[in-house]
Amino acid sequence: MLLAAAAGILSVFLLAGLFLRLMNYELRKDEQLYVPPARLLDNQSLYQDFFYNHTPGSAWWFHGVRQLLGSDYLLFDGRVGVLLAWLVFAAAIGAFAYAATRSAWIAWSIAVLSLVNELFLTQAGMSATNNFLPLPFAFIGFGLFIVAVTSKTPLPWLAMTSGFFLSLAVVFKLSAVAFILPAAMGAFLFPRHFCIRERLWRVALPLAGGGLIGGLPILYFLVTDRARFLAHVVGYHLGPHAQYFQDGRAPDEDAVTTLSGKLALAHELWLGGTIAVGLAALAMVVGIWASDEGNREQPRAAQRGVALLVAGAFCVSAGFSLIPTPSFPQYFAPPLIFLPLGLIVLVAGLSPAGREQAKVALIAASVIVIAAQAPRLLQHVGKIMSPERWAVTRVHASGGDIARQLAAARLTGKVATLAPVYPLEGGVPVYPELATGPFAFRTADRTAPDLASFYQMVSAAGVADLFDADPPAAFLLGFEPELEKPLLDYATARGYRPVADFQIRDRYGTAQLYVRPAG
Template sequence: MAGIDEVAPSRVAMPSADLKTLLSRAAIVILSALLLFSLLLRLMNYEMRKDEQLYVPPIRLLDNYRLYEDFFYNHPPGSAWLFHWIGATIGSDHLLFSGRLSVFLAWMLFLAAIGAITYSLTRSGLISWCVAALTVTNDLFLTQTGMAATNNFLPLPFAFIGLGLFVLAVREEYPKIFLIAIAGLCLSLAAVFKISAVAFIPPVAIAALLLPRTCRFRDRLLHVVAPLAAGGLVGGMPVLIPLLAAPQRFLAHVAQYHTGPHLQYWRTANAPGEEQAVSLMAKLLLAQDIWFSAAGAVVITLLLALLLTAFQAPADYGKSRLSRVLNGPLLVVAGALVCSAAMSLLPTPSFPQYFAPPLICLPLGLALLFGSLAPETRTRLQPVFVGATMVVLVIEAPRLAQHIGTAVRPDRWTVTRVHEAGVAISQRIAAAGAQGKVATLSPIYPLEGHLEVYPELATGPFAYRTAEFTSQDLATWYRMTSPDRIAAMFDADPPGALLLGFDEVLERPMLDYARRNGYLPSTDLGFKDRYGSPVLYLRPPPQ
């Protein structure tokens, strides 16, 4: 009987422990599904931004026009071709939806990469989930940077994968050549989407010459530097091809525009509603607001706590605490953090989305430090991680759950309303019998309605508004017009309609043309956006 009494408690406890584990895993699965669904709804309901007038139109324009040559585009080609490919793959004529879906897929890739790489470094599924959840709840990622169909978020998953795989590949005695090649591929792909992502390449390139420390220099050249360079060359092909085919045209769009007309425009203009920072002090203040938001402050606090804990652990035989904690992989991540932070401060003006790249270093830093701790120390710190994550989730819950009510009403989503607005414009123009292109600085609307736009205005106001600051030599490489020349362009090819009402200053020459030529205003279009209430001016019927 005594033997039975001794065994009975363990038989009762085991199912209870299993049930507790099962319930905790089920809770994580349910919470993860809710987070992803909330993220999708937020993406589809986020109000359209002016930058999307540049990034979304190529989804349709690339069917018939050539990038850079036939229309203005002031960034590397990655986002244009990705959005176009996603739109063609799903067969949707909802342009903004295709662009936002592309960003959501980038989110999925980012979170999957965080989970996989963090788990490889920590061997803890719970910690990996916490790190991914802290990334989802970052304030910057839940605003224009991660919600609009632009190129701001797209490079981040690839930069993270490249940096993470490189760290995994060189932390052992023998480098993993395949992982290093994929790391080089992903780091180059990040720069294909946004040129500022090159900030992650120098620290990795330098580390390739130094890690693993146990290898001879000749072996590093063969097994680390060579595959990294080969992968980088393949990943960089989407940039290298247009650069080699027409170097002057490519550089005029991607480099010279930003250092010339764009810079001059922002030095003289004061655009309302824009969060630009021009001076160094303004940039630092903007960076402080972004990097030390609720989620950012929690992650930084966790990093410092892990760093202090690691330093307090007993030193390994033959190694000092400093050399054990500040190892090669952690220094690579620290170098990437410094380089990307410095790059964030370089452009003038700076916008909030420019400060996103350093944030991808934080998950890797957390994983490396946590993985370096002794098992019993990890067990003690795990509740701290979970508690901090829950606090951040509670703080960000209102923002994440903001659009849950639209889950069963996709007709109310921003992406749907924008498409229906384009269709309504098309129907209004057809009913009026107005023939010709649609002139507007908001080309997404007519393109959603399968209407033709002027190539000079096909990617929004960006080349148009900087025309007075664009030298004649540089302007020869752009398909553009200007406020002074737009009336002559309309005289040569009269618009069937003008869609105005989004920017009173920039649209004034277009409005003057419409009034001067008797275009008939139509104001009851049934939609508006954050930039204004549109008015459609229809060409009068011939007398």
């Protein structure tokens, strides 16, 4: 009873710490791309009306959360969207682990070991982007696939549901296709005691059918506007985006562009910190599994086959993590879904005595992980009763200040900025060409004309024509002085004046508001 109470208290602590960290994690540059669609989709279309270089899932997710909450706190809405993904992930791990082991302690420990780590508690899992959103759906999809192929009689509806969730992960992020490939190969190899024809009809075809249903949002764009969709989601990343970083244009973003650098980053992220504790726990469970001589629920060969499937899927996902150039830490998060899957598969095959040994090891490891991450989870506890001090609230307040400054000056029109989240938080419109941050603007001069024709985009040389045709009510500048220089030059030449005693500070610098002169 005492242990159960302790687990309950720790769970509340983890949930509260997670919520406070999400609400107080400083606004990231990537969120200037992902957060604006929460408002823009009220009356605009993805890809056609503004630049968006990813599959549509995250844009629709954040917009849907905003509609559900009825909120105009855009960053808050986005972070709540990420929190929902955390809750789905934790619940899914717990449900699969408990179903396989019938132990609440093992389920709780595997969830803690899998989720409480440096990678998830920093940008990958704290910012309102698409980095964390695919993971719970990929985990559910692959978990259901394992259940489908380990059943005594393969269940086609489970395989279909698995395919649905695996494709749904791709709707959030294209790189999640890495989870589909090992499942597709496994569908022709498992269950081992079935012939290839039975695997085809009971596993492979239902998996493909579910995948088609889950992938309908992508199929819609491929059918209705394929060239534009591929230009945004594929062409941008392979062309101007990669070239921008290879040219060394963003030294402050810690981008990794070489294979050796990616391998070093992967080593640091996957074998360091509390992830190493989770891997150590996995190694202990492997040792218990290898030496366990008690009665097992599954034959040893079947257990080994499923364990190898999970290990192979991890290798495929890890290989995909090394492909993107440039590379960032958040790109190395997807393979971590195989830590809980591996633990669940191994513990499920243990005898009752072996499970007791594994339970002790997993509980001990989870306590170490919580202790190690406590400073991060406790960092903002002092703000729990002061929501006005939360980062999401301060960003919204800055947007409200912009709106009030324009109203006081009796100005109407758009705000020109590479940080559109701020004016959008205040309900102030922005230019479609700059509506999703600096990403299209900074690569415009290295984007081929045929590719650029699909984007709502303006180059440094084209800003004067854009603003002459539709003069901005104001400029918000200062976060990226070098990149913003053409905008500042235009504002200075046209007599825009900085608002006295008005500044917005974030981790990228201090921005000023320049308002249009009277007349």
